[in-house]
Amino acid sequence: MKQHILIFSSIPEDVEILVRALEPEYKVNSAAGRDNALKIALSDFRPDLILLDFTTEGCEVCKTLNDNAKTHRIPVLFIKEAEKREDEIKGFELGASDYIEKPLDTAFIKARVKPHLELKRCCEGMELSSLDAVTGIADRCRFERVLELEWRLGVREKTLLSLLIVSIDYFSEFKKEYSPAAADQCLIQVAKTLENSVNRPMDFVARYGEEEFAVILPRTDMKGTLFVAETMQKNIKKLNIANRCSPIKPCITVSVGAGTLIPSKTFPPSFLLDGARKSLEDAKRKGGNQVKGLDLRASLPAVSPDFL
Known part of the structure; x- marks a missing residue:
């Protein structure tokens, strides 16, 4: 089964590039608006990875996801302008896993997304079989x-x-x-x-x-x-x-x-x-x-x- 990626961006050109880069290998959905993005992320069919614009709304979505037990472990990657180090730091503080710099490049997008999805799939495969018997956390x-x-x-x-x-x-x-x-x-x-x-x-x-x-x-x-x-x-x-x-x-x-x-x-x-x-x-x-x-x-x- 293909892994599911959710894109939340207010820039149609960016969405088009991201979809074109990822859709052959993954199931990709885009959301218009903060509320719609959160609705999809919190649904029973939660995405495996989320791409967010580094905007006020994007930061709000990231914080909400990070504060919710159901979505805390979903990797979030911010789409940000290059050379803005302060954005990168703030993104990590909000709970983001990584970032993708503009201008968007297909090869770079794939290289950033793939390891996070591989890690998530691996962790999910170990979720029940690799828990410590006393504490209930990973062994x-x-x-x-x-x-x-x-x-x-x-x-x-x-x-x-x-x-x-x-x-x-x-x-x-x-x-x-x-x-x-x-x-x-x-x-x-x-x-x-x-x-x-x-x-x-x-x-x-x-x-x-x-x-x-x-x-x-x-x-x-x-x-x-x-x-x-x-x-x-x-x-x-x-x-x-x-x-x-x-x-x-x-x-x-x-x-x-x-x-x-x-x-x-x-x-x-x-x-x-x-x-x-x-x-x-x-x-x-x-x-x-x-x-x-x-x-x-x-x-x-x-x-x-x-x-x-």
């Missing part, structure tokens, strides 16, 4: 597959890819003190809080280990990555889950390690994981309840063939 197997897909996309687009490893401080002691059932409830609350702390469809949260979670943040620099990590840390503190075993605080806290780079064919995704792991170890070594990060781009030239 490690699904995380590894999504990381591989995002890595390939980063190689193709030469865009930043960032990763967080989030570890609950003194979780083993908590589990012994309070009971395995209490530990499971703690994991469930932390998992939900982490998922609620990201707002873009392409951001991905998974359970990675006993007390660890991994977060994939495509197209995010170190500043943005650390902001997300600190937001997660603050939100988990607000849960106020008692932990009298912790010498840090009398409640559950987390340590977070971050890594960021531009993926390459010359080294594997494990390089990013290792960088985030080193950052996490640094945070733990300095007492826990901290966020540490490494911009790995500076270290890439020093990577030896033996390491790879």
Whole structure:
């Protein structure tokens, strides 16, 4: 079955170019007006991907979709003028996955759209079979597959890819003190809080280990990555889950390690994981309840063939 793309643009010439580029391979619909676009997006036949003009109405549609649980995971790509960096930043803040620059080019349109639809199809195929039994979020197997897909996309687009490893401080002691059932409830609350702390469809949260979670943040620099990590840390503190075993605080806290780079064919995704792991170890070594990060781009030239 063909995947469904919805176009919301007030410029007929742009709609014509987009339809001509995409229609042979995908089912394409266009919507006239904000309300009509939202009606289609929220219907039982929701699109797999949405293309929006970067206008006031387009931004409103993107925010509405991102705030709705039914449409939160639909990739949104903005159509924007080239050289307007501020539009790109605002689009990502609203929850957009990517953008297509004008003047519109058929090959570029296809190159931008295809990886997002591939990723969505892959994630949907794993939706039920790759969920963690305790928390209900994605498990490690699904995380590894999504990381591989995002890595390939980063190689193709030469865009930043960032990763967080989030570890609950003194979780083993908590589990012994309070009971395995209490530990499971703690994991469930932390998992939900982490998922609620990201707002873009392409951001991905998974359970990675006993007390660890991994977060994939495509197209995010170190500043943005650390902001997300600190937001997660603050939100988990607000849960106020008692932990009298912790010498840090009398409640559950987390340590977070971050890594960021531009993926390459010359080294594997494990390089990013290792960088985030080193950052996490640094945070733990300095007492826990901290966020540490490494911009790995500076270290890439020093990577030896033996390491790879």
